[in-house]
Amino acid sequence: MIKALLLQVDAGGTNYTQFIMLAGMIAIFYFFFIRPQQKKQKDQKKFIEAVKKGDQVITVGGIHGKIVSVEDTTVTLDVDKGNKLTIEKSSISLDASKRLAQ
Template identity: 85%
Template sequence: MIKSLLLQAGSGGAGNYTQFIMLAGMIAIFYFFFIRPQQKKQKDQKKFIEEIKKGDQVVTVGGIHGKVVAVEDTTLTLDVDRGSKLTIEKSSVSLDASKRLTE
């Protein structure tokens, strides 16, 4: 009986290390497959917004397609139809339509 208790106590320590390794592995997988790609996407979006210039074709978050006719500090003016212009925030631009059309 004492021998079986000692064997159970000895194997419990190895189980703790295994659980720790599994937890560390799950955290690493979560970081490399979820957090890191999201950070890269946010970095690329910020860079894209900073590099918008006059003449670019863009799509807003709301789905409005337009050509940039003026760039200010935090806003853009889009020509959405012949003479129809909208002033929007730079942060509401989701992607570059000219690059998407060529791909």
């Protein structure tokens, strides 16, 4: 009977260690995957809201251009000698002037 009680005590201890390991894995997953992605999305949203006339940008599709005008949800890009494209703000990927400076 004592052996049976000792076996039950040992089995209960492994449940706590499994819970601690699971919590540790969740914490690692959060800090290495979820949190950096949220920060990147926040920075991208801030960048899109801050674009202004005259900025050199690159779109998600790889089009390089200079912003000619900015409206609520769209921007007009001058891509080459007067050729203009109207695109959504959400399709702007990054600031080309910062990229070219590197």
